[in-house]
Amino acid sequence: MLFIVRKYLGFYFTAKTKYGIHSPFVFDFFNQVYDSNTSYYSFVAIEYVREKLKSNSNRINVEDFGAGSRRFGKGKKRKISKIAATSLQQPKMTALLFRLINYYNLKPVVLELGTSLGITTAYLSNANKNNTVYTIEGSKEIAKVANNVFKQLALKNVKLVIGNFDMVLPRLEFPQPLGFVYIDGNHKKEATLSYFNWALEKANEQTIIVVDDIYWSNDMIQAWDEIKENERVSLTIDLFKLGIVFLHKVQVKEHFKLKKTIF
Numbered sequence: 001m002l003f004i005v006r007k008y009l010g011f012y013f014t015a016k017t018k019y020g021i022h023s024p025f026v027f028d029f030f031n032q033v034y035d036s037n038t039s040y041y042s043f044v045a046i047e048y049v050r051e052k053l054k055s056n057s058n059r060i061n062v063e064d065f066g067a068g069s070r071r072f073g074k075g076k077k078r079k080i081s082k083i084a085a086t087s088l089q090q091p092k093m094t095a096l097l098f099r100l101i102n103y104y105n106l107k108p109v110v111l112e113l114g115t116s117l118g119i120t121t122a123y124l125s126n127a128n129k130n131n132t133v134y135t136i137e138g139s140k141e142i143a144k145v146a147n148n149v150f151k152q153l154a155l156k157n158v159k160l161v162i163g164n165f166d167m168v169l170p171r172l173e174f175p176q177p178l179g180f181v182y183i184d185g186n187h188k189k190e191a192t193l194s195y196f197n198w199a200l201e202k203a204n205e206q207t208i209i210v211v212d213d214i215y216w217s218n219d220m221i222q223a224w225d226e227i228k229e230n231e232r233v234s235l236t237i238d239l240f241k242l243g244i245v246f247l248h249k250v251q252v253k254e255h256f257k258l259k260k261t262i263f
């Protein structure tokens with residue numbers, strides 16, 4: 001906890017508000033995607049399902065494939081309500097991911113590494129129903145809950161793949177290029193970099209890749225630093241909770257840290 005607070009303070013004092021942005025592209029991102037309050041009908045239904053998960057006291061077996069969880073430690077039985085309260089991306093951020101796909105018209109394939117209970121997947125799915133959303137989850141009982149969420153929300157464009165990312169990715173067949181990739185599982189440096197490099201091979205200049213929890217550990221901070229250095233990366237936006245990677249051609253590579261308010 002103290003680690004994250006220290007990192008947040010460091011981020012906060014170096015991040016810019018919209019008044020410090022000189023790039024027209026990033027200024028537009030700030031207004032249209034990051035700071036937009038546009039809400040959609042689908043959000044209401046998804047958030048209703050999230051609330052139901054938060055009051056579900058059933059316990060499920062959770063296999064841990066990643067770097068574990070600060071709150072739970074490695075592999076245990078967990079209440080669905082606890083997973084829903086602590087492991088899922090928060091509504092503001094899921095709405096942001098939705099807007100990224102929507103605003104930049106990212107298609108035809110969306111990939112999420114780390115489905116958990118499927119709430120973020122539901123946002124990714126609704127952002128463009130013509131896309132196909134592949135989402136991968138290693139833990140079978142978690143995946144079962146996610147599958148029920150997809151049924152409740154009648155999502156037709158989601159393909160849930162159960163298995164370890166390391167085993168699934170090399171065999172995954174899908175129409176390329178990847179439009180949008182969300183890396184949100186196994187927060188280890190080497191694993192994160194290998195998923196990122198795998199995604200780069202299937203990406204084009206329009207693809208956007210989001211890496212979650214870039215300040216989660218020193219390992220993740222190093223992974224994010226290496227991602228920024230990659231020669232195909234043209235622009236990055238660090239929002240503390242997650243990092244956004246753009247691959248479109250620019251004259252000068254730039255990295256931004258953004259916050260909404262001065263205080």
Ligand SMILES: C[S@@+](CC[C@H](N)C(=O)[O-])C[C@H]1O[C@@H](n2cnc3c(N)ncnc32)[C@H](O)[C@@H]1O
Nearest residue numbers: 065066088089114116120138164165184185186
């Ligand atoms: C932080 S949660 C994902 C949250 C979800 N994206 C959301 O926003 O609601 C990470 C998930 O990734 C899964 N996971 C972690 N490492 C994995 C791996 N190597 N292979 C498959 N699944 C993995 C975990 O079981 C966990 O459910």
